[in-house]
Amino acid sequence: MNRRCFWIIGLSLWFLSLMAHAASCMVEAEAFTYKGGWVVDQQFMDQMGSPYLLAHGMGSPVADAYTEVSFPELGDYYVYVRTYNWTALWKAAAGPGQFSLLVDGKPMASPLGAEGTTWMWQAAGKVSISRLQATITLHDLTGFDGRCDALYFTTEADDVPPADLVALDAFRRKALGMPAIVPVKGTYDLVVVGGGVAGISAAVSAARLGCRVALVNDRPVLGGNNSSEVRVHLGGRLESGPYKALGDLQKEFGPTREGNAQSASNYADEKKATLVANEPNITLYANCRATAVEKEGSRIRRVIIQHTERGEEMALEAPLFADCTGDGTIGYLAGADYRMGRERGGVCRTYSSETGGCHDYGILCSMVFGRCWKAYRIPRV
Numbered sequence: 001m002n003r004r005c006f007w008i009i010g011l012s013l014w015f016l017s018l019m020a021h022a023a024s025c026m027v028e029a030e031a032f033t034y035k036g037g038w039v040v041d042q043q044f045m046d047q048m049g050s051p052y053l054l055a056h057g058m059g060s061p062v063a064d065a066y067t068e069v070s071f072p073e074l075g076d077y078y079v080y081v082r083t084y085n086w087t088a089l090w091k092a093a094a095g096p097g098q099f100s101l102l103v104d105g106k107p108m109a110s111p112l113g114a115e116g117t118t119w120m121w122q123a124a125g126k127v128s129i130s131r132l133q134a135t136i137t138l139h140d141l142t143g144f145d146g147r148c149d150a151l152y153f154t155t156e157a158d159d160v161p162p163a164d165l166v167a168l169d170a171f172r173r174k175a176l177g178m179p180a181i182v183p184v185k186g187t188y189d190l191v192v193v194g195g196g197v198a199g200i201s202a203a204v205s206a207a208r209l210g211c212r213v214a215l216v217n218d219r220p221v222l223g224g225n226n227s228s229e230v231r232v233h234l235g236g237r238l239e240s241g242p243y244k245a246l247g248d249l250q251k252e253f254g255p256t257r258e259g260n261a262q263s264a265s266n267y268a269d270e271k272k273a274t275l276v277a278n279e280p281n282i283t284l285y286a287n288c289r290a291t292a293v294e295k296e297g298s299r300i301r302r303v304i305i306q307h308t309e310r311g312e313e314m315a316l317e318a319p320l321f322a323d324c325t326g327d328g329t330i331g332y333l334a335g336a337d338y339r340m341g342r343e344r345g346g347v348c349r350t351y352s353s354e355t356g357g358c359h360d361y362g363i364l365c366s367m368v369f370g371r372c373w374k375a376y377r378i379p380r381v
Contacts, residue, residue, distance in 0.1 A: 022156035023072045026175040027136060029053040029065075029148040030309050037062025038138060041147075042218050042308040045289050046329065048119065049169045050149055051308045055099060057143025066137040071129050071153065078157050079103075079124040081112050082149040088117040096144035101151070102137040103127045113146045121152065121161055129153075176311060182304055185314035186283065188214045191303055193290045194324030196224020197234060200272060201249050202322045207281035214316050215282055216305055218289035222272040224326065226255070228264035288314070290325070293333045300334055 030040045030051045042051040055062045071077070085095035098111035101124050109125040116122065140146055150172075152161050161175075162168050172178075188211075192203045195217025203215040225232040234254045238247030253275045255268035276282055285305060292304040294315070302317040323330035328338055339350040 022154055022159050023075065023077075024152065024154040024159065024175070025069060025071050025077075026161075026172070027067070027069055027151045027153075028176070028311055029138070029150055031311065032065045032067040032136075032138070034066050036065045036138075037140070038065040038148075040308055042289050045218075045306065045308070046291050046333070047165075048149065049165065049172060050311075051289075052147050052149040053138065055097070055138075055140040055143065055146040057140060060143040061140040062143060064137050064139050066135055069134050069136050069153075071132050071134060073155075074129055074132065075155055076126055076128050077153040077155055078126050078159070079108055080121040080152045080154075080160055081124050082119060082121050082151075082161070083113040083116075084119045084147045084149075085114055085116050086145060086147060096142055097146035098141040098144075099146040099148065100139045100141060102135075102139060103129075104131075104134050105137075107139075111141055113148070119149065120163060124151075127153075178311070178313065182313045182315045184302070184317055186214060187317040188212045188283070189318060190214070190320045190322060191216065191316050191318040192322040192324055193303060193330050194224070194322075194326060195219070195222045195284075195286075196324060196326060197226055197250065197254075198326075199224070199322070199324035200253060200276065202324055203282050204249060204252075204275065204279055207279045211281060213279075213282045214285060214318070215276065216285045216288050216290060216303070216316070218287065218308060220287055221269045222276060222286075223267060223269060226267060227272075228267045228269050231261050231264070231267060233258045233260050233262075233266075285314075285316075290329060290333070293330060295334060300330070303330065 028050060030053055032038075032053065035053065037057060038053040038055050040051050041054040045051055053065060079101065081101060084097075086097055087093075087095045094111075094114040097113045099113055100110035101108040101112060106127065108127060109123065112122055112124060136151065138148055152175075161171050190203075190206045190211050191214045192199050192206070193216045195215055199215060199217070200222055203213045207213045219227070219229060221227045221229060224230065226234045234250065235258070236247065236250075238250070240246055253268070253272045255266055255271070257266045259266065276284055287308045288305040289308055290303050291306050291313075293300050294302045294304065300321050302315045303321060304313060304315055306313045321330060328336075332338060337350065
């Protein structure tokens with residue numbers, strides 16, 4: 001066999017390998033450039049591995065979210081959408097959080113978000129991509145909390161992303177080209193996780209004592225419950241008893257008007273942002289959520305944070321960390337024992353990192369994602 005034959009055979013095999021390779025494209029919904037009336041929900045990142053877009057229209061469909069997507073090649077793609085029928089836990093029927101997907105203005109299979117009983121990859125049909133840069137649109141149909149986590153386009157029908165969370169995390173990281181080693185973004189004297197009233201207070205107090213502080217907040221505005229996003233008034237006893245300075249710091253950034261569920265201006269978002277921005281020792285990481293910690297022995301050495309829209313992961317190092325998340329998230333991630341519920345009435349449960357399970361106090365615990373997530377009363381005998 002001469003060299004020309006070898007060359008022809010090699011070229012043929014190369015073409016065959018190209019034909020056998022599935023072209024694919026994964027799009028995170030929270031990374032959409034134009035979100036319209038959809039909002040980013042980051043509350044379950046540590047369970048899901050990703051935020052998602054939520055169409056919270058109180059019964060009125062919200063404005064479309066759309067973005068430009070670069071496809072690796074032209075051709076026919078099968079489309080899968082990761083979504084959730086959120087009422088399936090208590091109602092065996094089509095869910096109310098329904099939406100549709102459009103590719104360059106062409107509607108796919110609809111509705112999405114109406115089937116299944118958990119987060120799932122719902123088949124949205126097949127689309128022909130005629131240009132490498134296409135516009136992807138999420139169109140809300142109901143205004144009742146439709147949820148979209150991600151979209152996956154593939155030239156192979158059976159190339160469905162995994163449902164298992166561990167396998168999905170590995171799949172997601174590979175598809176998005178996320179680095180195996182998270183880069184260190186900065187080293188500080190103190191890392192404060194949580195940008196509510198407690199987090200702002202801790203960060204400003206430490207900064208004024210000369211500490212270099214990183215303040216991590218998983219929302220675009222500071223204030224937590226006392227922000228325009230949640231609209232709970234700031235209350236409490238100030239200048240009480242022997243602690244005459246108690247509350248002085250909160251007076252610097254707290255709103256002057258009281259009341260719950262009032263207009264957005266009542267909660268002084270700009271006042272809080274200005275206070276933090278004017279502290280030279282504070283570095284604010286807005287729209288970033290803590291998803292993991294790394295320890296040396298029993299001590300936390302760094303916390304891993306992830307941007308809720310870009311997906312970028314960063315590590316922050318410090319000798320000290322303040323858990324101001326409101327949920328004890330950093331303690332949980334570090335393996336600390338914790339208790340949920342209340343002792344009074346027997347509605348209490350404790351999780352131990354040593355035993356790896358729940359300790360029941362007159363209840364039956366349901367384990368979800370490694371946590372005591374639900375509790376059911378059981379009769380004492």
